[in-house]
Each structure stands twice: as structure tokens, then as C-alpha cells.
Amino acid sequence: MRSHVAHPRWRVLPILFAFALVAIALFGAALPAQAIAPTSIEVGDSCTATKTVGCLQGKVVDDNRNPVKGVTISVAGPAGTAEATTTKQGQFFFAVDTAGKYTVTLDASTLPEGVTPKAAATTVTVTLGQLTPAGFALNGHPKGSERAQSAGASNWAELLWNQIWEGVLLGLLIALAAIGLSLIYGTTGLSNFAHAEQITLGGFLAYVFAVQLGLNFVVATIIVVILSGIFGYLQDSLLWAPLRRRGLGLTQLMVVTIGLSLALDYIYALIWGPGVVKVSTGIELQTGPLRLTPSAYWSMLISIVVLVAVGLALLYTRIGRATRAVADNRPLAAASGIDVDRIIRIVWTVSAALAGLSGVLYALVNGGISFLAGAPLLLLIFAAVTLGGIGTAFGALVGSIIIGLISSLSTLWLPPDLRYGVALVILILTLLFRPQGILGRRERVG
Numbered sequence: 001m002r003s004h005v006a007h008p009r010w011r012v013l014p015i016l017f018a019f020a021l022v023a024i025a026l027f028g029a030a031l032p033a034q035a036i037a038p039t040s041i042e043v044g045d046s047c048t049a050t051k052t053v054g055c056l057q058g059k060v061v062d063d064n065r066n067p068v069k070g071v072t073i074s075v076a077g078p079a080g081t082a083e084a085t086t087t088k089q090g091q092f093f094f095a096v097d098t099a100g101k102y103t104v105t106l107d108a109s110t111l112p113e114g115v116t117p118k119a120a121a122t123t124v125t126v127t128l129g130q131l132t133p134a135g136f137a138l139n140g141h142p143k144g145s146e147r148a149q150s151a152g153a154s155n156w157a158e159l160l161w162n163q164i165w166e167g168v169l170l171g172l173l174i175a176l177a178a179i180g181l182s183l184i185y186g187t188t189g190l191s192n193f194a195h196a197e198q199i200t201l202g203g204f205l206a207y208v209f210a211v212q213l214g215l216n217f218v219v220a221t222i223i224v225v226i227l228s229g230i231f232g233y234l235q236d237s238l239l240w241a242p243l244r245r246r247g248l249g250l251t252q253l254m255v256v257t258i259g260l261s262l263a264l265d266y267i268y269a270l271i272w273g274p275g276v277v278k279v280s281t282g283i284e285l286q287t288g289p290l291r292l293t294p295s296a297y298w299s300m301l302i303s304i305v306v307l308v309a310v311g312l313a314l315l316y317t318r319i320g321r322a323t324r325a326v327a328d329n330r331p332l333a334a335a336s337g338i339d340v341d342r343i344i345r346i347v348w349t350v351s352a353a354l355a356g357l358s359g360v361l362y363a364l365v366n367g368g369i370s371f372l373a374g375a376p377l378l379l380l381i382f383a384a385v386t387l388g389g390i391g392t393a394f395g396a397l398v399g400s401i402i403i404g405l406i407s408s409l410s411t412l413w414l415p416p417d418l419r420y421g422v423a424l425v426i427l428i429l430t431l432l433f434r435p436q437g438i439l440g441r442r443e444r445v446g
Contacts (some may be wrong), residue, residue, distance in 0.1 A: 041075060041082035041096050045092025056094040056102055060086050062115055062138050067091070072110040077102030078436055085110075112142040163408045165290040169365065171384075171404025172303035174377070176358035178384045178396040179310060186327030186391035187340075187347050190253050194261040196374030196381065198352050200268060200353070202228050202359025203369030207277045221360050225353050232352020236345050261374075270372035276370045279363040290441060299361040306357065307397060310350075314393055327391055376420045380407065383423040387430050389440025 056075060060068045067090025074083045078100035084092045096102070105123050108116070116139045145209040181195045202224055210221035239260075243253060280295065290297070314320035326343045334340045362377075363369040380403055388399025406426065407419040416420070430437065 022344070041077075041079050041094050042142065043084040043094060053444060054096055054099070056090055056096060056104065058104060060090045060092075060106065062142065068112065068115065068138065068142065070110065070112070072107035074105045074107065075102050076105075104254070109225070111138065112415040115139070115142060117189050152344070153399065160409075161290075163412060164405065165292060166296075167405035167408030168401065169296055169300055169404070170374035170380075170408055171401035172300055173358050173362050173365070174380050174384050174396045174404055175307055175400035176303055176380045176390075177355045177377070178400045179393045180347075180354045181381055182353055182385045182388075182391055182393055182396040183347045185385070186393075187323065187330070187344050188240075189250050190240075190257070191250075191382075193254065193257040193378065194264060195257075195355060196378035197261055197264040197268075198228060198232070198355035199359035199362060199377055200374040201231065201264070201373060202356030203279065203373065204272055204277065204359075205356070206266060206360040206363050207272070207279050207369065208361050211277075211279060217345065217364075221357070224360050227347045228356025228359075229353035231356075233342065233345065235352070238350035240348070241341065241345070261378075265371050265374070269352065272371065274371065276368040278368045280367045295364045299365050302357075302361060306354070310354070311394065311397075319343070319346060332415050372440075379420050379427075380404075382424050383427040383430075385437075386427055387437055389437030392437070395437050395439035 058073070060073070062068050067086070067088065067089075069086050069088045069090060071086045071090075072083055073086060074081065075094050075096075077096065079098040079102075082094060084094060085168040088093050091377045094102075103123060106117060106271050118139055139209070177195060177199055180198075181192060184190060184192050184195070205224040205227060206220055209215045209223050210217050213220075216222070239256075240253070243256065246428070292300075315323060322333070322338050322343050325336070325338060325345070326340055330340060331342075359369065362373070381400075384399035384403040385396050386399070387395075387402060388397065389395030403423055404425065406421055410419050410422040
């Protein structure tokens, strides 16, 4: 087997790439976020949020939870002032093109007879860029308004439907990162606790290129994926490969990943600040049969296409078959002529690129990203990989969808923050009753 010795000139390329990545991050942090010039507020029966237009929306309901139409609602904020009248569904919509805080006021004099506003309920402050609608609940109800007995069941069914598809979306975003984590474990045996920080990096780079530099979001995403892959390549060439050559044990390497995770978190906080940076500046209305936002539909489509492409590559390409061979039995793969170090380098690069794409889509769906976003996601990713079968890419996909669904559905009965606790319970139960996971093997032979 031939040994390849890098020319001294090529050895400096990873270092140059590292400096370029740091320079881009610092340059982006120094740029102000692009502001949208104020013009006016448009009133209508509906509105669709875009990159430059946000939608302030809300609903007025009586104490029977029925909509109240014909109520005057006014809004005042950075884009000016406007008035609207609630539709027969009790809804109102204002399309605005300036980010900031808006005061939404209900005109109590326009309420029907027998209906009064609740105490201090005539004014609501909302912020463009946050998914918080302006709602008004009233005391009393107009004549003829009756509480529908089936309303509760209908609302519950709709909520269940929404949570199912939000769970599928979460599972697909987790799968993009989980497949990379599983492949890293399969080819090196390393549990990478810094993998979630690759997701965070993807979200922050999306903020730099799409928001601060104002690039088209598709172009920005492609750049982010490339830079994330370069960062994964640099990690292996400058850190993990030298440590492997020195013969460090897996426990020692795992401790290094924990330290790297903490270091990256605080580097992100130093560059982009401790708060949430907004990747999406507009409020998007849920639409379509799945009751998801347009960004969520695009994120699901992109995730499915990429996951299918990765699966086909693993099954039918030469590098994919070599990757599966190394993951299945590393010494045998090396004995059969496979360049194991090259395969591991490729796995690190592709895994980081997939995690970066996951970060872009996660930031797009949630509207922004913070330096601590990776910590809770890491638990979901590890639970998904363990449930599906650690070291298997297709097991990671199956486990991610299941974890996403269960985590989302658990919020029907539990507070949203406890969904990460549900993932921990699943992780523990899997280790107790089926430690090899759904698609994993109980024993490796070879």
C-alpha cells in the first residue's frame, strides 16, 4: 500500500483555511445587521411574511372561545400607524416592513353588546421577528354565541396534527447531524461531544452571510455548508489525526471533545454575544395541509433530499462502501487496502457539513440561534443515535424521526422544556433493554 506524503506547501493550507474561517467570523461580527427602511403598514384579510415584510397578526375571542368580528384594532410602531377591523374569524393582519416593537390596541367602544375587555387587556406589545401573535380575550359573549361541545376535541386533534409534523421536522433536522455523529463513532469509536457546536456554527454563519452581508439565502447556505465542511476537515487534520497517531485512548479523546465543546461555546459568545441573533426577521404564518410555516416546508424538503442523497452515496458509491467497511471492521478494511485515514478525514468533513446545514435550517425555522443552542440538541442527537443503533447511519435516521416525534408530542402533556428530559428517558430505556439500538447488532464479528 502506497504512502502519500504531503508536500510542505500543502501542509500550510489547513492553517490558512482556519485563519480564513476565523477572519470571516470576526468580520461578520463587526458588521451591523441590515436594517429595513420604514415605509408604511398595510392592512388586509391575510398577509404572508417574506425576507423584507413581517406579519403582525392576532385574534379576538369571547369567553366562549368564539371569534368576534367587526372590532377595531389599531397598531403603532416604527413603520407608522394603521387600523383594521376583525374578520368573521375574529382575525386581524398588519403587513409591516420595519423591525421593532409594535403596540396593538383594541377599541373597546367597537365591541358588541354584552362583551367587555378583560382588565388591562386592550393593549398588547409585540416584536416583529418573534412568533408571538397579539391575542385579545374578552369577558362575556354576543347574543347567539354558544360554547361548542366539540370545540375542545377539534382543537385537540388540530394540535395533535401540528405536533406530529413539528416532530417530523425536528427529527429531520436532528437526523442531518445524527448521521454524521454516528459515522464518526463508527469509523473512529469516538463519541464527539462537540458535534452540536457544529450545528451552532452553521446557524451563526447563516446569520453572517444571509443577514449581515445580505446574500441570497440559498447562496448563503451553500457557503455555510462548504465552510462547515472545511472546519471539519481542519479538526481532523490539525487535532484528531495527530492525537490518534499518538495512540490516545477513546476516553482521553472524549474528554478533549468535551473541552472543545465548552471552548467553542464561549468563542461563539465572545464573537456574536450571549443573546439570540435573528436569522429570520419576519413572522411567518402557518399554512398548507401540515399547518407549518413556509420555512419549515423548505427545511423539510431540503432535509429529505440531502438525507436521501447521503443514503444513496453510502450504498452505491465507492467512498460510501469504503466508509461502511471501515465502520463495520476497521482492521479488516485496512488489510483489504482501504486508506482508513483518508476515509476518516472524509467522514469528519461530510459530518461537519451536514451539521452546518442542520444549523442553518434550525436557525431558519426557529428565527435565530444562540451560543447555547447546541447543548439541548446534543442530548436529542445522542438519544437518536443510541436508539437507532450507534455507528449505523440508517439507524441514526430512524432514531432521529422517533425522537423528534416523541419529543414534540410530549409537549401536549408536559412543559416544552421537559421534552429534553423525555429524550433522556428514552436514552436510558434503550441502554437498559436494547443497548444495540433498533438497527444495531448485538455483537460485531471479525
